[in-house]
Amino acid sequence: MHTDTGIVLSRMTTEIEESWPQAPSAPPQPPLSLDLDHPPTKQTNPASSNLNSHSPEPWSSGLCDCCNDVSSCCLTCWCPCVTFGRIAEIVDRGSTSCAMSGALYTLILCVTGCSCLYSCFYRSKLRGQYFLEESPCTDCCIHCCCEECALCQEYRELESRGFDMSIGWHGNVERQKRIAASPPAVQGGMTR
Template sequence: MYPSAPPDAYNKFSAGAPPPAPPPAPYLQQPMSAPRPGGGLTRWSTGLFHCMDDPGNCLITCLCPCITFGQIADIVDKGTCPCLAGGSLYALICASTAMGCLYSCFYRSKLRAQYDIEEGECPDFLVHCCCEYFALCQEYRELKNRGFDLGIGWSANIDRQNRGVAGAPVMGAPAMPLGMLR
C-alpha cells in the first residue's frame, strides 16, 4: 500500500563516516596569544563593552573620565602618580589636544604588562582611540576584580593588604583575618 523506502533512506551515513562538523564562525574563535616562558597570558576579567557590570563607574567615566583615569593611574603606577595628578594631567591633555587617548593607552599597556593580560584582537592604542570610555571602564573593572578599591588609592590598598583585610566589610560585618583558623 505504501511505497517502500530504499534501505539507506533513514541512515544517510551507513556507507561511511559522517562528514566533519563545520568550523566555528570566526567571531566565536578565541584569539591566540603567544605563550610566555613562565606561563600563558591571562584574559581580561570582563569584556570591553561590559560597562553595565559597574554602572556607577560607567556614569562617572561618561561624565568625567579624568577621575577614572586618575584612579587607574594611581594603582598602575603603584602610588608614584597620585590620583589627582594623573587625572589632572589627563584632563589637561584632553582639553589642549583632544588626544588623551594616547596618554591613557600607555597605562593600558602598562596594566597588561603588570598582570600578564593578553592584548586581544585590537592593539591598545586602537582600543583607546576608538573606545576611550569603554577601555577606561574595562581597566577599572579589571583592577577592581583583582582586589583593589580604586576609591582609596594605592597606599590605602597596601595598608589594607598588610593588615590582612581581603576586602571591604560586608554590611558592617567584622573583617576576618586571612589564613587558617581553628
C-alpha cells in the same frame, strides 16, 4: 623632608615584601590576597623553554561589559579624568597620585583633544603587569576608538584583582597590612 618620606616608603615596601608570600603566576590571584609589590609575571619552565611560552591571560571582563558595572560606567562617562587617575595611581604603585594623573589627563584632553594618547600607555603597562592579552586590537586603537569602554574595562580588571579603586594605592597597602596582621577566625568551641 622628602628624603625621610622616601626612606619610610622604602621600609614599608621592604616589610610588605617580607610579610607576603609570592603568588603563583598560573592561576589568577583571589580578590582579597593582593600582592601589591609583585604583580604576576610570566614564568617559564626551563625544561620547556623550547616549547610555546604560556599564552596571555584573558581580561576578567569584556570591552563592552559596561552594563554590569553601572557605577564605574557613570563615573567614566561624567568624569573620565577621575577613572583614569585611579587607574594610573594603582598601575604606577602610588608613585603618581590620582589627582596628578587626572589633572594631566584633563590638560592633555583640553590642549590636544586626544587624551587617548596618554591613557593607552597605561593600558599597555597594566597588560604588562598582569600579562593580559592585547585584544580585540592594539591598545592605542582601543583607546582612540572606545576611550570610555577601555577605561571601564581597566577599572573593572583592577577591581577584580582585589583593589578598592576609591582608596588608591596607599589605602590598598594599608588595608592589606591590616588583613595580614589580623588573627585567623576561630571556629566554635569543642563539641562532642
